[in-house]
Amino acid sequence: xxxxxxxxxxxxxxxxxxxxxxxxxxxxxxxxxxxxxxxxxxxxxxxxxxxxxxxxxxxxxxxxxxxxxxxxxxxxxxxxxxxxxxxxxxxxxxxxxxxxxxxxxxxxxxxxxxx
Amino acid sequence: xxxxxxxxxxxxxxxxxxxxxxxxxxxxxxxxxxxxxxxxxxxxxxxxxxxxxxxxxxxxxxxxxxxxxxxxxxxxxxxxxxxxxxxxxxxxxxxxxxxxxxxxxxxxxxxxxxx
Numbered sequence: 312x313x314x315x316x317x318x319x320x321x322x323x324x325x326x327x328x329x330x331x332x333x334x335x336x337x338x339x340x341x342x343x344x345x346x347x348x349x350x351x352x353x354x355x356x357x358x359x360x361x362x363x364x365x366x367x368x369x370x371x372x373x374x375x376x377x378x379x380x381x382x383x384x385x386x387x388x389x390x391x392x393x394x395x396x397x398x399x400x401x402x403x404x405x406x407x408x409x410x411x412x413x414x415x416x417x418x419x420x421x422x423x424x425x426x
Numbered sequence: 427x428x429x430x431x432x433x434x435x436x437x438x439x440x441x442x443x444x445x446x447x448x449x450x451x452x453x454x455x456x457x458x459x460x461x462x463x464x465x466x467x468x469x470x471x472x473x474x475x476x477x478x479x480x481x482x483x484x485x486x487x488x489x490x491x492x493x494x495x496x497x498x499x500x501x502x503x504x505x506x507x508x509x510x511x512x513x514x515x516x517x518x519x520x521x522x523x524x525x526x527x528x529x530x531x532x533x534x535x536x537x538x539x540x541x
């Protein structure tokens with residue numbers, strides 16, 4: 312068993328093409344022996360966003376703080392604390408901070424996304 | 427893509443042996459087409475607890491509100507908002523509310539736990 316506060320986990324910049332002012336913490340992942348899926352925590356600064364992209368695996372997202380939108384193709388859906396987002400494999404998506412404080416969310420992925 | 431607030435999801439009592447004053451919401455699961463793992467949200471009332479048990483799959487947990495402890499075998503670890511817990515397969519564990527408000531956490535499991 313491993314117990315830690317999420318802010319104790321090192322924060323890394325997300326340098327992927329299309330990402331602006333995003334950072335990630337790998338809260339639980341393959342390095343912990345997690346056999347199936349990984350828990351990451353994203354911080355998106357004011358006016359920042361994740362890449363608009365698609366991939367063959369899902370996201371399971373929970374919004375912790377802040378507000379923003381998630382793009383689903385060309386459609387925007389508002390996001391607030393406590394919202395849950397299931398992004399199915401191969402869906403075009405992007406998370407954007409439209410508020411005035413950091414947008415923080417959990418985003419879990421299957422281990423196939425970790426290599 | 428599916429977007430919903432967690433409180434919109436129906437809450438069900440956890441009737442498993444050893445559970446006291448626990449409820450669960452299945453935020454994302456096989457019914458949504460989630461291919462690999464499920465996101466559930468637990469509420470444990472004051473003085474309540476989950477079963478002390480073990481199973482052959484992991485938990486990935488994030489504490490949303492409240493305070494309590496997680497038992498790891500016979501050892502208690504304190505829990506507060508923002509804490510992350512990785513319970514490896516076959517580890518004995520139990521979540522207990524030791525505070526004076528509901529203990530709320532996310533607990534994700536691989537789909538093998540959903541059948």
